Amino acid sequence: MTYPAELTELIEEFQDVDDKMERLEMVFDLSDEVIPLPPSAWTQESKVHGCQSEAHVKVELQDGKVILLSGADAKLVQGLMGILSIAINGTAPAQALLLSPDFAEEMGILNSLSPSRSNGFRNMFDKVMRDIRMLV
Amino acid sequence: MTYPAELTELIEEFQDVDDKMERLEMVFDLSDEVIPLPPSAWTQESKVHGCQSEAHVKVELQDGKVILLSGADAKLVQGLMGILSIAINGTAPAQALLLSPDFAEEMGILNSLSPSRSNGFRNMFDKVMRDIRMLV
């Protein structure tokens, strides 16, 4: 599938890096990309279930474009939120809904992310998509 | 261990035979050796538990010697009773109690006898020994 240009670039950047720790560091750094949802705004509705750590997301529409607010206590999770933000922020909902979660695998981070029983990334991704659908 | 002469002979006879079906036939033939406990005398007390088929034993003392009465609907079981009868009938209880059930293995029949969850032969053997102990 094709991704937004920024995401494609990011995927390529990740693919160039062999060392897993370095890739993790790159994800950590992307945690800056989120529009913060401050802990004071964390609610049952914003909670991503099945994450080991606290993770919260909130989707808003501004001028018909998707805006993802998010926050997590683990840096890796917040970094993933950053990547997702890069992918969907500012796009039309219909556009955002086209995204498949496969990019995390293509970036070579998903398998360092434990495809665990309760795959936090997948749950977060699914929740964001569900929230978008509910807004339109 | 040492067995009564007749049993030792029997063990050797069995060991000479390679074909399992033939060994089974020999056991079947030994069913004639039992002093019959007729079905009309089969009771809850005489029943050997854990056999697939009906099997009943009763131990008596005559002049201080062990007498085993027995009966079963499967011929193989009755044959094993026959062998046990050969081994203990007419011996003193203390003598009979010396017997280990290993002879059935040495004869090469125990492993055609399913060392099953509820090993019928072992249960019969144990019941007979228990009954002897209760008589003395």
Next chain:
Amino acid sequence: MALRDDFPILKREVNGYPLIYLDNAATTQKPQVVLDAMNAYYMSSNSNVHRAVHTLAGEATEGYESCRTRLKEWFNADRAVITSGTTEAINLVAHAWGRANLTAGDAIVLTEMEHHSDIVPWQMLAEERGVELRYVPVLEDFTLDMEAYAASLDGAKLVCVVHTSNVLGVRNPLEEIIELAHGNGSLVLIDAAQGVPHERIDFKHSKADFMAFSAHKMCGPTGIGALLIDGDVFETMQPFMGGGDMIETVTVNGSTFQNNEHKFEAGTPRIAEAVGWCAAFDWLSKINLPEEHNRLIKIARWVSEQLRSMGISVYGRHDEKDSAVVSFLHPKIHSEDLAHLFDSRGIAVRTGHHCAQPLLHRLGISGTVRASFYLYNTMDEAEKFVEQLKLITERFG
């Protein structure tokens, strides 16, 4: 048959004769790929599956969960709970659904054809809760009395029926049974332990509410089975066993539970077994099951005709959809003796009550000898079986 080569155990000799394994209704043999998959798991990914971060734990989780995915796909099911086998699956329904949904005066309909695993859990529940049990009789032709069944439904909350009898091989008219039950508002549990090995069942299409079965009867490992559950019924169930992995939160004041299948999978699950079962599904998916079943039922029919012509009573009918199970009683030789004699020629058959005493009681017998055929059995083996039976009858009959 090339398929046989996949099963290492079939090269074995027993008492000097090539093994002829005709005890498939008790458990089936495993193709090499199943053993390979479990070995590979233990040799490279073994780990626990709870929410974990490290690579091995991820692989183990993926292996375990892909068994669930496989189950849902293979059977077309909303919910697939992984259990230790058919028996635990049925007990799970009795506890998780039964105790939450039945009260004194309710009725459960069983059949006389059930395996003990589909009787005893209900007897225990009935005694505890004052629930009434009704048994549908088995007729002379080895089928269920469908009139009696229809009449028994009034007030029944659940119907429990065996897909295929492990004694008779008779495949019950599930379509009709389920339709009548649903017409009456009763749920239906299918004991498919003997069904899934020979028939590809579409659970959703069948409209059954529960379906229980074991891996070991369909080329998978021991120690694992499954319960399929209708999506709506799933929501009405309470936890069965408590422990790790089935909870959401635990406090000293009480706990909350997962809302997916994990709710019923307390504790470390059967991980290697799940991986092995996946490999069994992979292997089975390459087999043309309907064609093979056709071949096997013909063998069973031929065997039963041979036996009947020898004056032996055969219990079963071997219709097209029945399984290839031949239960019989020799008029002269005691079943147990006969099984020992077969064994002396390398032929494995089972004797006894086959965990179906109420059925045998109805048939007026206490046990049968059972020869059951599966994918790797051949006509040649069936012929040897009949030939040995003839020789044994001559010598010992």
Next chain:
Amino acid sequence: MALRDDFPILKREVNGYPLIYLDNAATTQKPQVVLDAMNAYYMSSNSNVHRAVHTLAGEATEGYESCRTRLKEWFNADRAVITSGTTEAINLVAHAWGRANLTAGDAIVLTEMEHHSDIVPWQMLAEERGVELRYVPVLEDFTLDMEAYAASLDGAKLVCVVHTSNVLGVRNPLEEIIELAHGNGSLVLIDAAQGVPHERIDFKHSKADFMAFSAHKMCGPTGIGALLIDGDVFETMQPFMGGGDMIETVTVNGSTFQNNEHKFEAGTPRIAEAVGWCAAFDWLSKINLPEEHNRLIKIARWVSEQLRSMGISVYGRHDEKDSAVVSFLHPKIHSEDLAHLFDSRGIAVRTGHHCAQPLLHRLGISGTVRASFYLYNTMDEAEKFVEQLKLITERFG
């Protein structure tokens, strides 16, 4: 270390680094002999174990039952019921003993140190039967409040206590706990999931009434565990799950049950797993467990000292009899991030609540990172672990 060569998985690399497996409290790795035994079973004896005549069935039964014999010998126990694991074993007690022997107003004493598997079954029973649960607090020094324990016994029918905490590694004073309980007429259940791997327990000598544990935490396969039961207490228990193999007779009017362990082993059991577990016992019997334990606890102590000197909070004390588990919290790096970073260097550790939320609640935290050491772990691995932790702290702290 020659012992390592027995474990094929230890040759594996993870993310380009040799695997350093420090997740042993979750599950241990399996020596080759365990895999070989299960393969041999499947390749030459696989069969069902119910009362059977043919050779394979006999061999399978012998394989399965010799696991029970091994359990009784190894632990010196009257009764050994084979279950799917610790969790099922504890649920079995809650159902088979608890529902038969407890009534409203009775109390059960638990501890805050219990694993969810030794909490949730009791919560479910308590809710159903109006039984009171009392939790013994954990003190600042990570030990049980023995005064509170003694005070909690009045009216208690059962005390459930973890042998060794899976979070702290703390080994509880079972001798004293059991003596006090028995003085009060309470039975005692030991959750020995973390105890049996590192300490050879004499069940009869311990005077405990129940002891539950899993094979997979002591080099055995997944899908199998056991419940040891005192001979007299055994007689007071009712069946748990119903099905094949646990009955004596079944009629439509009711059933009678086996009076030995089979009463609690409904359905086809975990046969290959039992064979594998036997091989694990054989393998373990060649290890000098006390000596190895001594080596491991020293490693754990060294690691925890290193961590404390880095300003990291360690939860545990690492006394002589404690297990080699090091639970900690990094002051700067989130546990989950830390576990991912370790994994990128081939080091497997676990994070999270470790199925012990009430304990973590008492400690005022929501999770830890846990490194747990077992027989095949070396001081060299411990040093690498600490070294990586230092590097990670420098780079990410």
